[in-house]
Amino acid sequence: MNHEQEQFFYEKYLNRFWRMKRYASLFLNNDQAEEVVQSAFFEAVEKIDTFFNHENPDAWLMVILKNKISNFQRKNQSDLLRLVTLDSETASQIVDTRNTEGPMEQQESLEDAKRTIRNTLSKEEQYILRRLIFENASHKEVASELGITIWTSQKRLERIRNKLEKDFPGYRK
Secondary structure: OOHHHHHHHHHHHHHHHHHHHHHHHOOOOHHHHHHHHHHHHHHHHHOHHHHHHOOOHHHHHHHHHHHHHHHHHHHHHHHHHHOOOOOHHHHHHHHHHOOOOOHHHHOOOHHHHHHHHHHHOOHHHHHHHHHHHHOOOOHHHHHHHHOOOHHHHHHHHHHHHHHHHHHOOOOOO
16 A cells, blocks of 8 residues: 555545444444444455545445445344354244244254254353354454454354354355
């Protein structure tokens, strides 16, 4: 990134961050909204040439943000539907109210799916999954609780998803 692009990015960050966070907060909790906005700006840095040369960089950034919000919501919903580990009453409600094709239908029963998940994940991984997916905690909260960085929390959730994908193939997205 050259100096001109760096200045451009810095100005956009200062001018747009809070507006974008307010927008994202309409769909996500405050910490999640901040993470999603940061992720959008991170993508802007990764694609700085496109961002810098775009005819309407503010609109480009908002499209990125909207996509990040949609992806976050989709991933959370997917996780919620496929990673039920704690409460069979909640699991029944989720499975009954959603018409989905996925690993739950491939399992002989919900109990088998829950047992597979418990056998696949360590206690800490189960805790991270429960906090992030079921209790809707942010990576910031989980990182603080476990004494790790936000990035580490994100990576651990990614590893948890990868582990579970082996037991529930075809249900990644």
